Amino acid sequence: MHLDDMFERAEEYRAESAGVEHEVRVCMAASCQSSGAQPVFAALSEGGQGDACRVKAVGCMGLCSAGPLVAVAEVAAPNEAPVLYRDVRAADAPDILASVGRQPVERLRCPTDQPFFTRQQRIVLANAGIIDPDSFKGYVAAGGYFALIQALTEMTPAEVVQEVTKSGLRGRGGGGYPTGLKWSTVAKMPPGQKYVICNADEGDPGAFMDRAVLESDPHRILEGMAIAAYAVGANKGYVYVRAEYPLAVERIATAIRKAKRAGFMGNRIAETQFSFDVEIRLGAGAFVCGEETALMASIEGLRGQPRPRPPYPAQAGLWGYPTLINNVETYANIAPIIREGGDWFADIGTERSKGTKVFALAGTIRNTGLIEVPMGTTLRDIIEVIGGGIPGGKAFKAVQTGGPSGGCLPAAMLDIPVDYDSLRELGTIMGSGGMIIMDETSSMVDVARYFMEFCMSESCGKCVPCRAGTLQMHGLLDKIAKARGSAQDLALLEELCDMVQATSLCGLGQTAPNPVLSTLRYFREEYEERLAAAQV
Amino acid sequence: MSAPAKNPAKIRVATAWLDGCSGCHMSFLDLDERLIELARQIEIVYSPLVDTKTLPEQVDIGILEGAISNEDDLARAQEFRRRCKRLISLGDCAVTGNVPALRNHFKLADVIDRAYRETVTLHPQLPTRDVPALRETVIPVHAAVAVDLFIPGCPPSAETIWHVLGELLAGRTPRPSDLTRFGA
Amino acid sequence: MPIPAPPTNVRVVTFQIDGRDYSAREDETIIEVARENGIPIPSLCYLEGLSTWGACRLCLVELAGSPRLVAACATQVAEGLQIYTDTPRLQRYRRTILELLFAERNHVCSVCVSNGHCELQALAQRYGLDHVRVPYRHVAYEVDASHEMFRVDHNRCILCTRCVRVCDEVEGAHTWDVMGRGSDCRVITDMNRPWGASDTCTSCGKCVQVCPTGALVKQGTSVGEMTKDLHFLPYITRRRHNR
Amino acid sequence: MALQQTKPAPPDADKRWKLVNAAMRRNGYAGHALIEALHAVQDAFGYLDETSLRFVAESLDLPPSKVYGVATFYHLFTLKPKGRHACVVCTGTACYIKGAGGLIEGVEQGFGVVPGETTPDDRLSVLTARCVGACGLAPAVVLDGAVLGKQTPDALVAELNRLE
Secondary structure, three states: OOHHHHHHHHHHHHHHOOOOOEEEEEEOOHHHHHOOHHHHHHHHHHHHOOOOEEEEEEOOOOOHHHOOOEEEEEOOOOOOOOEEEOOOOHHHHHHHHHHOOOOOOHHHEOOOOOHHHHOOOOOOOOOOOOOOOOOHHHHHHOOOOHHHHHHHHHOOHHHHHHHHHHHOOEOOOOOOOEHHHHHHHHHHOOOOOOEEEEEEOOOOOOOOHHHHHHHHOHHHHHHHHHHHHHHHOOOEEEEEEOOOOHHHHHHHHHHHHHHHHOOOOEOOHHHOOOOEEEEEEEOOOOHHHHOHHHHHHHHOOOOOOOOOOOOOOOOOOHHHOOEEEEEHHHHHHHHHHHHHOHHHHHOOEOOOOEOEEEEEEEEOOOOOEEEEEEOOOEHHHHHHHHOOOOOOOOOEEEEEEOHHHOEEEEHHHOOOEOOHHHHHHOOOOOOOOEEEEEEOOOOHHHHHHHHHHHHHHHOOOOOHHHHHHHHHHHHHHHHHHOOOOOHHHHHHHHHHHHHHHHHOOOHHHHHOOHHHHHHHHHHHHHHHHHHHHHHO | OOOOOOOOOOEEEEEEEOEOOOHHHHHHHOOOOHHHHHHHHEEEEEOOOOOOOOOOOOEEEEEEEOEEEEHHHHHHHHHHHHHEEEEEEEOHHHHHOOHHHHHHHOOHHHHHHHHHHHOOOOOOOOOOOOOOOEEEEEEOHHHOOOOOEEEOOOOOOHHHHHHHHHHHHOOOOOOHHHOOOOOO | OOOOOOOOOOOEEEEEEOOEEEEEEOOOEHHHHHHHOOOOOOOOOOOOOOOOOOOOOOOEEEEOOOOOOEEOOOOEOOOOOEEEOOOHHHHHHHHHHHHHHHHHOOOOHHHOOOOOOOHHHHHHHHOOOOOOOOOOOOOOOOEEOOOOOEEEEHHHOOOOOHHHHHHHHHHOOOOEEEEOOHHHOEEEEOOOOOHHHOOOOOOOOHHHHHOOOOOEEEOOOOOOOOOOOOOHHHHHHHHHHHO | OOOOOOOOOOOOOOOHHHHHHHHHHHOOOOHHHHHHHHHHHHHHHOOOOHHHHHHHHHHOOOOHHHHHHHHHHOOOOOOOOOOOEEEEEEOOHHHHHOOHHHHHHHHHHHHOOOOOOEOOOOOEEEEEEOOOOOHHHOOOEEEOOEEEOOOOHHHHHHHHHOOO
16 A cells, blocks of 8 residues: 555545535544533434534543534535534524534534633644544544554665654653654664553543543544554554543543554564564552553553563563653654654753643643643743633642642743753653633642552552651641641651652652652741641 | 759760660660670669659650550650750661551551450450550651761670760760661 | 563773772673772672562662762663762662562561561661551552462562572572562462462472571561571572583 | 362352353353452452352362452552442542542441441441542532532532432
């Protein structure tokens, strides 16, 4: 198969829906389903399916807090923002259907000229909310699998690695390790059995980016994994996904099945010499399995306990073989990079953090949901402009990034550009992209205790500093939070933070003190208030 | 202020026995003939080993044996802390809680029942007077008051006690771990 | 399923430990080289002859030019490394790790059958640990004396998994494993049933001998009477190797 | 060596063992598919008991202690039977900030059970989850698999009272 065949195929698929003038897109991602999207979709399908108008189940449109969301799009004008409706009920279906091609239903409208939509730049989420995630044809019609065919037929594996390296893409799972470097390490290992793993064990509380990508555009992940497998010389892949995401599991399973049937997965993909198979492995509720060595242990059917590195997975990973592990969002960036070129990608973002980043906005913020912005966008833009600020007339207090491994930043830091390095300098991390916004009513000592409780109960129990250290740190935080602590307790807490950070076996333990350290750095007075309260 | 010491040159030492077996005090007595030499340098102003009934206002070195198990133990530890320039935890019970702390695995009410009812054949009853109230958990001394020096051991040997006191009297900071350990 | 990857060619490298020059095969770990040369790096989970576990973190050492500490048991020597095994920072961390272990369960040395022959106790003394600053947890753990020859006292277990590894890797029975997570972890025999009821235990006693504390002991021992004998491990390792 | 382990017969005539066997067969009875097998048992029976764990251990030829160790490592696996209904309160960060603690307290006051417990009449099990990914709807609860967003203690208790 050649690229030309691919163009033809896409054309063919598009032709199948020729005559469709309007699409009524119903968000069927988990969040909108929870808000009641199913009956809305049923009502719209019942009344509206026609030659000129198609009712379609799509993935995440982003503004989860306004769900269920429905969009009416004019097929002939793909660059125009569709009419968006919010908080739609099944009873609204007739009105929406009647409005197609006419005046929009004003009472349901959600303005799309607000910054939440206009300030985003969508690469990872390009198809989300537009294509039907369960439709292979829909993905191909939108340009899907072009990049894979292009890589297989026009590029050597080394050229693929080079393109990814050139793009400057860094791991989106949190660490920010250069993706190209990771790929080239695995590629350089002697030929033989190698594995490619997609880390979809999105465990940070407050993060749902990967979930949305899997639910909205699963083929994109498979395509990214297949390109990666080709580049590093692997022929077997695993998607390790949390069992807590049943819809995502279902959609990725469907995508694998359909890709296999269409010859884009399995033996001799698209009539080339390249074979690649993907299997799903379910997590079972263990945050630590987001750590790559723990994740591999879990795929091997073991307790999800990390092991010392080196050897790194790239050298000795799954069953001891060279293994490439990337996260969902990283793979989601691959197809566009191959299609548009590494230089194109490197033009987006900042000097050392390229491309865009998907963030999940949650907490006390007006627009909760999913956004994708270029790296380097300031926190202020994200929170106040795109996120719409804090509701209820309350004042902003802190934003938490990076989940239990990250930290809390105060208002004074809002003007920093969001990239891997600036966040690290300030004592937090990019993490996978969860952003929890807290208003003045949140106590930072309580927040630190919350995260320590999380790390304590998610500690795998293998290494002493994490297992016993998080427990003692939690005890000290609890004592301080309950106004029973002393200055010595605080000093001991700080000492334990340093020790656990320096001596823990894996990332979970090494970063567990971060929420404490960052709140101590920016909100120390809140700790001191609790200490003072204990004196009384 | 209490009356000035008879011999102001002597280091004033006080000891007390909280929840423990008195073994550490016995170990102190195991200094045998060295006690005479020690008596030239220190004055024991308060201790189960001597007759004084009240802890003087100012003491140079306070030595506590035993864990804190009841309200009396706590009050005594606090009093020692207030009145002693340096406070020493002597022995594993004071340092770790040791055997007395083994009761922490049980509910306090069960412990009391076992002691005063289940194992008593004649007139089982709970004491109501002159017995200090037991605390919910047994803790080492430093969990209640600041302690300056720890001498683990069950009991620490006379040798260890001799070394530690010798170093202190010589104005040096002793390293008890050179001679003793938990459970020694 | 898969067969282990083939070994690569090894070469000899030179490096420094605590300022002195040493050389070794590059596939040797820092702790192996250090012990061969009489440099005492502490450890509780590492045991020569068993696989590397890397969990007690006592064997962490410093490398010149790197802020990150590495586990001596899990890190191979390399050309030009400058390794420091006993800096004040490491001593401080080791002391704190030992404190955490003592506070975690009920290591009442004075009434332990391994008193005087316990690796945890000895390390505490070596690092000048004369008291524990964090609160003791005082969680009661059971003592399983159902086995006719041995006893497990979970109060004294530090979860080093030497028993699990020796049982799996040397004896081949895999009677032991770890259940639970975090501070709820516990070593178990079979389906968390009494040891004496185990179908898989061969009563070989290897787990007892490798246990660094008084958690696994022989029946009938009293305070201070339990001594451990590890000589079988290098012996069996050599026999296996020679085959 | 003729040491091949024969596949054990199902512990009893219950048809659900077929589902478990099918899941293990799909993975070629490979030991590394243990977690998949445990998921299959829990999907079929609602929880993992010693009988099923032994059956899986023998079928996959794994040591019993290893199977037990894995089953107790992962929080989604439960060794106790659950009630007829499961109410999972999300305690992710967004839900925490927006009052998940109040929901747990409300349920405790309403039904006398804390997370991890089941009501004496076996009607309701209360559990917590580390973020169900419905942060946009915080605080969220998953009741018998369906996500209920933007919950209040009163609304949740009322909803739970409606359960059979």
